[in-house]
Amino acid sequence: xxxxxxxxxxxxxxxxxxxxxxxxxxxxxxxxxxxxxxxxxxxxxxxxxxxxxxxxxxxxxxxxxxxxxxxxxxxxxxxxxxxxxxxxxxxxxxxxxxxxxxxxxxxxxxxxxxxxxxxxxxxxxxxxxxxxxxxxxxxxxxxxxxxxxxxxxxxxxxxxxxxxxxxxxxxxxxxxxxxxxxxxxxxxxxxxxxxxxxxxxxxxxxxxxxxxxxxxxxxxxxxxxxxxxxxxxxxxxxxxxxxxxxxxxxxxxxxxxxxxxxxxxxxxxxxxxxxxxxxxxxxxxxxxxxxxxxxx
Amino acid sequence: xxxxxxxxxxxxxxxxxxxxxxxxxxxxxxxxxxxxxxxxxxxxxxxxxxxxxxxxxxxxxxxxxxxxxxxxxxxxxxxxxxxxxxxxxxxxxxxxxxxxxxxxxxxxxxxxxxxxxxxxxxxxxxxxxxxxxxxxxxxxxxxxxxxxxxxxxxxxxxxxxxxxxxxxxxxxxxxxxxxxxxxxxxxxxxxxxxxxxxxxxxxxxxxxxxxxxxxxxxxxxxxxxxxxxxxxxxxxxxxxxxxxxxxxxxxxxxxxxxxxxxxxxxxxxxxxxxxx
Numbered sequence: 001x002x003x004x005x006x007x008x009x010x011x012x013x014x015x016x017x018x019x020x021x022x023x024x025x026x027x028x029x030x031x032x033x034x035x036x037x038x039x040x041x042x043x044x045x046x047x048x049x050x051x052x053x054x055x056x057x058x059x060x061x062x063x064x065x066x067x068x069x070x071x072x073x074x075x076x077x078x079x080x081x082x083x084x085x086x087x088x089x090x091x092x093x094x095x096x097x098x099x100x101x102x103x104x105x106x107x108x109x110x111x112x113x114x115x116x117x118x119x120x121x122x123x124x125x126x127x128x129x130x131x132x133x134x135x136x137x138x139x140x141x142x143x144x145x146x147x148x149x150x151x152x153x154x155x156x157x158x159x160x161x162x163x164x165x166x167x168x169x170x171x172x173x174x175x176x177x178x179x180x181x182x183x184x185x186x187x188x189x190x191x192x193x194x195x196x197x198x199x200x201x202x203x204x205x206x207x208x209x210x211x212x213x214x215x216x217x218x219x220x221x222x223x224x225x226x227x228x229x230x231x232x233x234x235x236x237x238x239x240x241x242x243x244x245x246x247x248x249x250x251x252x253x254x255x256x257x258x259x260x261x262x263x264x265x266x267x268x269x270x271x272x273x274x275x276x277x278x279x280x281x282x283x284x285x286x287x288x289x290x291x292x293x294x295x296x
Numbered sequence: 297x298x299x300x301x302x303x304x305x306x307x308x309x310x311x312x313x314x315x316x317x318x319x320x321x322x323x324x325x326x327x328x329x330x331x332x333x334x335x336x337x338x339x340x341x342x343x344x345x346x347x348x349x350x351x352x353x354x355x356x357x358x359x360x361x362x363x364x365x366x367x368x369x370x371x372x373x374x375x376x377x378x379x380x381x382x383x384x385x386x387x388x389x390x391x392x393x394x395x396x397x398x399x400x401x402x403x404x405x406x407x408x409x410x411x412x413x414x415x416x417x418x419x420x421x422x423x424x425x426x427x428x429x430x431x432x433x434x435x436x437x438x439x440x441x442x443x444x445x446x447x448x449x450x451x452x453x454x455x456x457x458x459x460x461x462x463x464x465x466x467x468x469x470x471x472x473x474x475x476x477x478x479x480x481x482x483x484x485x486x487x488x489x490x491x492x493x494x495x496x497x498x499x500x501x502x503x504x505x506x507x508x509x510x511x512x513x514x515x516x517x518x519x520x521x522x523x524x525x526x527x528x529x530x531x532x533x534x535x536x537x538x539x540x541x542x543x544x545x546x547x548x549x550x551x552x553x554x555x556x557x558x559x560x561x562x563x564x565x566x567x568x569x570x571x572x
Contacts, residue, residue, distance in 0.1 A: 008474075008475070009394075009475060012394075012474070012475035012476055013390050013394055013396050013475075015386075015476060016386040016387060016389060016390035016394070016475075016476070016479065017386070017387045017390045017391065017396070017402065019382070019383040019386070019387075020383040020384060020386065020387035020406075020446050020450065021387065021402065023379075023383065023439070023442050023443045023446065024405075024406065024409065024443050024446045024447070026439075026443065027421065027424070027439045027440060027442075027443035027444075028409055028412075028417060028443045028444060028446075029405070029409075030424065031417045031420035031421040031423075031424050032412060032416060032417050032420070034420040034423070034424070035416065035417060035419060035420040038419070038420055038423075045419075045422075045423060045426075095308060095312060096312065098305055098308055099305075099308065099309050099312060100305065100309070101306070101309050102309065102313060104559055104560075105313075105316075106309070106312050106313055106316050107563075108555075108559050109313075109316030109317060109319055109320050110316055110319055111559075111562075111563055112319070112320050112323065112552075112555070113319065113320070113323070114566065115500060115504075115551055115552070115555050115562065115566070116323065116504070116548055116551070117503075117504035117505070117506055117522050117547065117548070118504070118506055118507060119504075119506040119522045119525060119526055120323075120326075120504075120544050120547070120548055123326075123529070123540060123544055124322040124323065124325075124326055124544070125322070127322075127325075127326070127537060127540075128322055128325075133337070133338050133341065133537070135322075135325060135341055135342060138341055138342065139342075169319065169322075173319070174566065174567065177563050177566075177567050178567050181564075181567060226411065226413075229413075230413040230414075230415070232413075232414070232415055232507065233506065233507035236506075236507055236510075237506065237507075237526070250415075251413065251415040254415045254416075254418065254419065255415065255418065255511065258418065258419035258422075259418070259419065259422065259511060264419050264420075264423065267419045268419055268420065271415060271416040271417075271418075271419065272416075274413070274415065274416055275412065275416050278411050278412065278413070278416075279411075281411070282411045
C-alpha cells in the first residue's frame with residue numbers, strides 16, 4: 001500500500017481540499033487582503049484610478065463625526081447585547097429548564113423569532129413602532145396614555161432602544177437554547193450531592209449551574225460581542241442610520257460609504273478597523289478558552 | 297421541599313407560556329392582518345379579521361410577482377447547499393483525517409473566516425465581481441454564498457469527522473478502496489446527521505437572506521424572494537401593510553412549517569455552529 005506511493009495520496013488530498021480552497025481563496029481571502037490595500041488609497045471604485053495616500057483614510061475616519069457616532073452606537077449595542085445574551089439568556093434558560101408541561105411549545109415560542117428573516121423582523125417592528133397605525137401606540141391610546149404615543153423608530157431618544165429591542169427579540173431564544181443544551185449535560189448526581197437542605201434555586205444556580213455552564217458563558221459572551229460589532233442588516237431594514245446618524249453602526253457606515261457613496265478606499269479603512277477589533281476579540285476568546293481548560 | 301416545588305413549577309410554566317405568546321405576538325399580528333383590507337388594518341389592527349379574505353395574497357402574486365423570485369430563492373438554496381456539502385465535507389475530512397503537510401496552515405486559514413463579517417469583505421468583493429464582469433449576477437451571489445459559508449461548514453464537519461471510527465477506514469483500505477472511494481462510500485454516509493445540520497442551517501439562511509443578496513445583486517435586479525419583497529416596500533410612499541403582511545406570511549410560511557415539523561432538528565442545527 002505504501003508502495004502505491006505518496007503521489008497518489010497527494011493527488012487525493014488535492015482533489016479533496018482543492019475545490020473548497022480555491023473558492024475560499026478566490027472569493028473570500030483575496031477580497032479581504034485586497035481590502036487592506038484599498039484602505040491606503042483614495043479609490044472611489046470606478047470613477048478614478050487608485051492613488052496611494054498612506055494613512056489619510058484612517059486619519060479622516062477618526063475625525064469623521066459620523067464614524068465616531070457609529071462607533072459610539074455599536075459600542076452601546078455591544079455592551080447591552082453582551083449583558084442580555086449572556087446573563088439574560090442564562091436566566092431564561094434556567095427557568096425554561098424547569099418547565100415540564102408544554103416543554104417543546106414554550107421553548108419553541110421563544111426560539112421562533114430567530115428563524116424569521118431580518119427583513120421580516122424589521123418589518124414587524126417597524127409596524128409595531130409606527131406612529132399612526134402601530135400596534136404599540138394603539139395599545140397605549142387604548143389605555144388612555146395618548147401622550148405616550150409617538151413614532152418610536154424616528155425619535156432620537158427611542159430609536160437606539162428600538163433597535164436593541166428588535167435584536168434582543170430575534171436572538172434571545174437562540175442564546176437561551178445554547179445554554180439549555182449545556183444544562184442538560186449536567187449530571188443529576190451533582191444536584192443530589194448538594195444536599196436537600198441548601199437546595200434553594202439560588203444555591204443550585206450558584207454552586208452547580210453557573211460553574212457547569214462556564215463553557216457556554218464564555219462562548220455566548222464572545223458570540224454576542226461579535227454579534228454586536230456585526231450589526232448591519234438590522235439597520236438596513238429599519239432606521240437606515242436615522243435619525244441623525246443616531247443608529248449608525250460601523251457595518252452600516254461601511255456599506256453607506258463604500259456601496260452607496262462610492263468611497264471604497266475610505267470604506268475599506270473602516271473595514272480594516274472592524275477587522276482589527278474582531279481580531280482582538282478572537283485573541284481574547286482563545287485566551288479565555290485556554291484558561292478554562294487549565295482549570296478543568 | 298417537594299410540595300413547595302410542586303407549587304411553583306406550574307406558576308412558572310404558566311408565566312413562561314404567557315411571555316412566550318407575547319414574544320410571538322408580532323408574528324401573529326402579521327398573520328391575522330394579512331387577511332384584512334388596508335382600512336380594516338388601520339381601524340382594527342389587533343382584532344381577528346371580520347372576514348378571512350385571500351385578496352392580499354392574490355394581489356401579491358399578480359402585482360408584486362413573487363412566484364418567480366420564490367423559485368429563484370429555492371434554486372439558489374439547492375445550488376449553494378449542494379456545493380457546500382460537496383466541497384466542505386471533502387475538505388473537512390481531508391484536513392482532519394488525512395496526513396497533509398499543509399493541513400495545520402489550511403485549518404487556521406479556514407477558521408479565520410469564522411470571525412470575519414460580510415462588511416469587511418463586501419466592498420473589495422463587489423469590485424472583484426466587477427473586474428470579472430459578473431457583477432449583479434446569480435453566479436456572483438452563488439460564489440459569495442459558498443466561499444463565505446465554507447469556514448463554518450468545514451468547522452461543523454470537522455467536529456463530526458473525528459467520530460468516524462478509524463478501523464472502518466482501515467478495513468476498507470485493505471479491501472482495496474482508493475482514498476476518494478473511501479471518502480464517498482464509507483465516510484460520507486456516516487456524516488449524514490452533520491449533513492442534515494448543514495442543509496437546515498444554510499437552507500434557512502439563504503432563503504431568509506436579504507442584506508447580502510441586495511448588496512451583491514443590487515436592488516434593480518433583485519430577483520430573490522426577500523429582495524423582491526424589500527423592493528416593493530421602497531417603491532411605496534404610503535405603506536400598503538396588507539400586501540406587506542401577505543408577503544411576510546407567504547415567505548415565512550415554508551420556514552415556519554418546517555420548524556413546526558422538525559423543531560428539535562432546527563434548534564440543534566442552528567446552534568451547531570456555536571457548540572465546540
